[in-house]
Amino acid sequence: MTDFEATRRLFHLPAGVIYLDGNSLGPLPLAAREAARRVLEEEWGEGLIRAWNSAGWIDLPRRVGDRIARLIGAPPGSVTMGDTLSIKVHQALAAALALNPDRRVILSDSGNFPSDLYIAQGLIAALDRGHVLKTPPPEEVEAHIGPDVAVVMLTEVDYRTGRLHDMARITRLAHRAGALTIWDLAHSAGAIPVDVTAAGADFAVGCTYKYLNGGPGAPAFIHVAPHLAERISPALSGWLGHQAPFAFEPEYRPAEGIGRMRVGTPPVIALRILEAALDVWDQVDMAALRARSVMLSERFIAEVEARCPALELASPRDPARRGSQVSFRHPQGYAIMQALIARGVIGDFRAPDVLRFGFTPLYLSPAEVVRAAEILQEIMETDAWDRAEYHRRAAVT
Numbered sequence: 001m002t003d004f005e006a007t008r009r010l011f012h013l014p015a016g017v018i019y020l021d022g023n024s025l026g027p028l029p030l031a032a033r034e035a036a037r038r039v040l041e042e043e044w045g046e047g048l049i050r051a052w053n054s055a056g057w058i059d060l061p062r063r064v065g066d067r068i069a070r071l072i073g074a075p076p077g078s079v080t081m082g083d084t085l086s087i088k089v090h091q092a093l094a095a096a097l098a099l100n101p102d103r104r105v106i107l108s109d110s111g112n113f114p115s116d117l118y119i120a121q122g123l124i125a126a127l128d129r130g131h132v133l134k135t136p137p138p139e140e141v142e143a144h145i146g147p148d149v150a151v152v153m154l155t156e157v158d159y160r161t162g163r164l165h166d167m168a169r170i171t172r173l174a175h176r177a178g179a180l181t182i183w184d185l186a187h188s189a190g191a192i193p194v195d196v197t198a199a200g201a202d203f204a205v206g207c208t209y210k211y212l213n214g215g216p217g218a219p220a221f222i223h224v225a226p227h228l229a230e231r232i233s234p235a236l237s238g239w240l241g242h243q244a245p246f247a248f249e250p251e252y253r254p255a256e257g258i259g260r261m262r263v264g265t266p267p268v269i270a271l272r273i274l275e276a277a278l279d280v281w282d283q284v285d286m287a288a289l290r291a292r293s294v295m296l297s298e299r300f301i302a303e304v305e306a307r308c309p310a311l312e313l314a315s316p317r318d319p320a321r322r323g324s325q326v327s328f329r330h331p332q333g334y335a336i337m338q339a340l341i342a343r344g345v346i347g348d349f350r351a352p353d354v355l356r357f358g359f360t361p362l363y364l365s366p367a368e369v370v371r372a373a374e375i376l377q378e379i380m381e382t383d384a385w386d387r388a389e390y391h392r393r394a395a396v397t
């Protein structure tokens with residue numbers, strides 16, 4: 001069993017805040033602060049360039065990748081770290097298209113995160129080989145899996161609504177049709193149990209600053225199924241994905257396995273912080289986490305629906321079809337969210353009208369969920385959201 005009061009004590013949580021946005025940026029783990037001090041003062045400060053060897057910096061992408069692998073059901077040595085998720089999407093997509101060269105369709109869905117779609121559009125233009133990106137509604141993806149599809153590229157949990165795709169089922173259908181799969185786990189890793197091996201996923205990518213609490217701009221991960229890793233010619237063929245970087249050869253030769261998905265110098269400071277942030281997962285049972293996430297989100301939905309009839313549930317009602325977030329629609333969603341944040345209840349807003357709330361059992365209690373709904377009720381009943389300052393759009397929503 002997981003002790004969620006013990007996991008809560010591992011985080012710095014600002015006083016007076018109910019944090020329902022850990023799905024967008026996880027809070028600061030106390031261990032990360034100490035790791036940051038150590039990497040700056042001891043490793044960098046004292047070790048200087050020697051630390052690439054003495055502190056093991058050069059192997060951090062693989063070592064931290066192995067920690068992520070455990071959370072997504074991937075075997076050791078099949079995940080590496082670095083860059084941003086958008087870059088990892090590019091690498092996975094370029095590799096998948098090259099593995100399936102006679103097909104032209106990239107199948108995604110209309111709910112996918114824009115960056116994933118933009119990356120596909122950019123890659124299509126760069127390749128200039130007549131690829132097309134199809135984005136049917138999420139419910140219709142299966143009907144579009146056919147003999148022209150090179151790759152099915154989906155985000156398992158919809159960033160806006162929390163709707164959950166059936167990774168194993170869609171992967172099976174894709175494989176039966178001769179297509180590869182890329183699963184974006186941005187809102188899955190650390191949020192729900194994930195098993196890329198059981199699902200048969202070909203590629204999986206994700207970020208680590210959301211439910212994995214790695215901090216703003218924390219490096220992304222990429223997993224390639226071991227049977228494919230040796231067959232990939234990396235599109236981003238950087239020196240640290242070379243078989244012998246310090247031979248400084250003029251010709252690129254890919255490193256073994258997942259190592260070829262590395263590109264350039266790893267973000268050492270961010271990896272050290274992330275490594276420390278991942279310690280909490282050693283004491284978490286994912287089934288217990290999921291059960292508590294469902295309990296928290298069900299409670300929130302019930303409280304909000306009872307208290308705030310003007311808000312319309314935008315997430316699937318069945319918790320088995322949701323990730324670890326809940327969204328409501330309201331035409332004044334932006335202003336309502338600003339009024340909530342001003343009262344210490346932090347969620348976020350996604351255009352055009354979605355109020356989004358993340359449920360993170362590592363540090364969130366049922367009492368906070370009820371209190372958040374009470375504050376939302378007060379805002380709705382008094383129209384407290386209708387002030388000029390709450391209508392002014394900030395750069396980041």
Ligand SMILES: *Cc1c(COP(=O)(O)O)cnc(C)c1O
Binds near residue numbers: 112113116184186207
């Ligand atoms: C958060 C998120 C991203 C963000 O990509 P970055 O390159 O890390 O900024 C991309 N895709 C999905 C599905 C996301 O949820």
